[in-house]
Amino acid sequence: xxxxxxxxxxxxxxxxDAGFEAYFVGGSVRDVLLHRHVHDVDITTSxxxxxxxxxxxxxxxxxxxHGTVTVLYGGxxxxxxxxxxxSGYQDFRRPDHVTFVQNLDEDLKRRDFTINALAMDMHGxxxxxxxxxxxxxxxxxxxxxxxxxxxxxxxxxxxxAVRFMSQLEFKLExxxxxxxxxxxxxxxxxxxxxxxxxxxxxxxxxxxxxxFQIFLDTQLSEDVPDFAGKKDLLQVYPQLKFSPTMETSxxxxxxxxxxxxxxxxxxxxxxxKNSNAMTEKVEQxxxxxxxxxxxxxxxxxxxxxxxxxxxxxxxVADILGQPVSSEALVDRYxxxxxxxxxxxxxxxxxxxxxxxRPGAQLGRxxxxxxxxxxxxxxxxxxEAIEQYLDxxx
Ligand code: ATP
Ligand code: MG
Numbered sequence: 258x259x260x261x262x263x264x265x266x267x268x269x270x271x272x273x274d275a276g277f278e279a280y281f282v283g284g285s286v287r288d289v290l291l292h293r294h295v296h297d298v299d300i301t302t303s304x305x306x307x308x309x310x311x312x313x314x315x316x317x318x319x320x321x322x323h324g325t326v327t328v329l330y331g332g333x334x335x336x337x338x339x340x341x342x343x344s345g346y347q348d349f350r351r352p353d354h355v356t357f358v359q360n361l362d363e364d365l366k367r368r369d370f371t372i373n374a375l376a377m378d379m380h381g382x383x384x385x386x387x388x389x390x391x392x393x394x395x396x397x398x399x400x401x402x403x404x405x406x407x408x409x410x411x412x413x414x415x416x417x418a419v420r421f422m423s424q425l426e427f428k429l430e431x432x433x434x435x436x437x438x439x440x441x442x443x444x445x446x447x448x449x450x451x452x453x454x455x456x457x458x459x460x461x462x463x464x465x466x467x468x469f470q471i472f473l474d475t476q477l478s479e480d481v482p483d484f485a486g487k488k489d490l491l492q493v494y495p496q497l498k499f500s501p502t503m504e505t506s507x508x509x510x511x512x513x514x515x516x517x518x519x520x521x522x523x524x525x526x527x528x529x530k531n532s533n534a535m536t537e538k539v540e541q542x543x544x545x546x547x548x549x550x551x552x553x554x555x556x557x558x559x560x561x562x563x564x565x566x567x568x569x570x571x572x573v574a575d576i577l578g579q580p581v582s583s584e585a586l587v588d589r590y591x592x593x594x595x596x597x598x599x600x601x602x603x604x605x606x607x608x609x610x611x612x613x614r615p616g617a618q619l620g621r622x623x624x625x626x627x628x629x630x631x632x633x634x635x636x637x638x639x640e641a642i643e644q645y646l647d648x649x650x
Contacts, residue, residue, distance in 0.1 A: 258289070258381060259289060259295055261285075261295050261297075261298055262281065262285070262289070262295070262298060262377075264331055264333060265281070265298050265300070265330075265333070265335060266379060267330070267331070268300060268313075268328060268330050268335055268337070269281070269300065269378075269379045270379060271312050271313070272300075272302050272304055272309070272312065272337075273379065275304070275308070275312055277302050277303045277304040277308070278302060278303040278340075278361065279300055279301070279302040279303075279304075279337075279378075279379075280300065280301050280302070280361060280376035280377060280378050280384065281298050281299070281300060281376065281377040281378075282299055282300065282301040282364075282365075282375070282376045282377075283299050283301075283368070283373055283375075284297075284299070284373065285297065285298040285299060286375040286376060286377045286383065287372050287373055287375060287389075287393065289377075290375070290383075290390065290393055291393060291425070297336075298335065299335070299336045299337075299338065300335055300336065300337045300338070301337075301338050301339075301340060301361065301364055301376065302337055302338070302339060302340065303339070303340055303359055303360070303361075304337075304339065305324075305339055305357060306318075306321050306324055306325070306326045306339055309326045309328065309337050309339070310326055313328045313329075313330060314329075315328070315329040315330075316328045316329065317329070317334075319336060322355075323338070323341070323355050324338050324339035324341050324355060324357060325337070325338045325339075326338075339357050340357065340358045340359065340360065340361060340363060340364040341355040341356060341357050341358060341363075341364060341367070342355065342356050342358055342363050342364070342366070342367050343355050343356075343367050343410070344356055361376060361384060362386060365384070365386050365387070365401075366386075366401060366402065367401075368401055369400065369401065369407065369411075369414045369417055369418075370389075370392075370398050370399060370400060370401060370414075370417075370418070370421065370433075371387040371388060371389040371392045371397075371399045371400075371401055372389050372392050372393050372397075372398065372399075372421070372425075372427075373389075374386065374387050374389055374401050375389045375390070387399075387401050392430070396425070396426065396427045396428060397427060397428055397429075397430050398418050398421050398422060398425075398427045398428070398429050398430060398433060399430035399432075399433050400414070400418075400430075400432075400433045400436070404432055404433045404435075404436035404437075405436045405439070405440065407436075408436055408437065408440045408443060409440070409443065412440070412443035412444050412446055412447050413444075413447050413451050413452070413455065415437045415440065415441065415443070415444060415475070415477055416444065416447075416452055416455035416456065416459070416477065417455055418433060418437060419455075419459050419468045419469075419471050419472045419475075419477065420455045420456075420458045420459040420462065420468070422459075422462075422464065422467065422468040422471060423458070423459040423460075423462030423463070423464045423465045423467070423468030423469075423500075424458065424459075424462040424463070424464070425462075425464075426463070426464040426467070429471065434471070434475065437475040437477065438474075438475045438476065441475055441476040441477045441479065441480055442479075442480055443480075444477060444480035444481065445480045449481075449482055449528070449529060449530045450530050452481055452482075453529055453530055453531070456481065457504055457507065459472065460500075460501055460504075460507040460511075461500070461501060461502060461503075461504065461507060462500065463500055464500070465500040465501070466494065466495045466496070466497055466500055467495065469491075469494045469495050470495040473488055473491055473492065473494075473495075478491060482525075482528040482529050483515070483517075483525055483528050483529070484515075487515055490514050490515050490516060491514060491515070493514050494510075494511075494514060497510070497576050497577065497578070498575060498576055498577070498578040499575060499576050500576075501572075501576055502572075503569065503572060504535070505535065505538050505539055505542060505569055506542075506569060506572045506573050506576060508526065508529075508531065508535070508539045509539050509542045509543055509546065509569070509573045510573055510576050510577060512525060512539065512543060513543065513546065513573070513577065519540075519543070519544075519547075522536070522539065522540050522543060523536060523540070526539060538565075538566070538569075541562065541566045542566055542569045542570050542573060545562050545566050545567065545570040546570050546573055546574065549570060549574065549581050549586075550579075554586070556589065556593060556631050556632060557628055557631050557632065559586065559589055559590045559593065560590075560593055560595070560596070560627075560631045563596075563597070564587070564590055564591075564596065567586055567587060567590055568587065571586065571587070593631055594630055594631065594633055594636075594637050595627075595630055595631060595637055598627065600637070601623075601626065601627055601630060601637065602630075602637045602638050602639050602642060603623075603626065603639055603642050604623070605619055605620075605623060607639070607642075608622060608623065608646075611643075611646065622646075626642055626645070626646075629645065630642075
């Protein structure tokens, strides 16, 4: 058993010693059976949140209404959720309330896919009520119970299905796929934030090109922001050279495929509820991408873009199968005498000491010096810059 489970054993033991049932559940059990890296372990228990909190020194009320307490133990944190069912699904979204139950079976029934509905006890014994192990072996994503009903309860599960396809290289079981095709419109009821999370996980999965094809075929793509009616353009995605590995690259590639105009990138990113920081970076990447397509960038253009944006732009070009002479660009950037504005040997204060007044002219002069230094026309030292300014006067 991987170290991460061994470290968590005392948490299960503590719960069991207090007379409760406790299991590892969900993604961690799936991933250990697939010999994949386990990034965190979730625990499910018969103990109520208050009872969990009493057993551990340090805990956080993560989602106490939904039965989840985060316990800090041995330098790690564990999400411990009370066995529960979900009821009162409204508008195909998250349940408005949960009901705690006394047995594991009920809890496993509410889970999305058979491969996610596995539990493992302290001894490594697996509870598998829905043949999840067989589906793991056959690389199949199958809804627990009636897929139609399950997608009506929570339409996000349809996006989760294609997300897991991309991460695991699994296929959709026939009825599960048909239910997505028949019910894709329900996705409109789901908040963009939740859709984005699954979309990004799909996009960054190693098999995103295959999963994206299903995302298109099932028409899920018609029910996410700004994708409706754009199937022809999005159809290029499954033919990309690589799957993106950076979120900025994913968004940039999508924006390029959709031919979103420069003025509309901000709107597109906001429609997807992306952060301003993410939006800004994607805008810079696309600007650099267009620039590279147009001409060989000047040293100053490379300086202005910065290493991060250059590397990201090369990544986007590679994914799109339009490789640029990447080493050349990075090498040229790395050979620049200064790589960021702060590396300039002088600043505004230096110019003021020389008698210049603060204001726009000072900014322009500083810019001019920066350009000359980047172009290797002046050495980046106070003396050389002083000399240059003296000559100007
Ligand atoms: P990851 O490795 O990405 O964390 P995961 O399987 O742990 O994958 P989570 O989103 O962390 O996925 O959810 C944890 C578990 O909770 C799932 O394995 C599944 O059993 C259950 N679950 C999560 N979301 C849903 C949902 N929308 N409907 C039903 N069950 C869900
Ligand atoms: Mg998880």
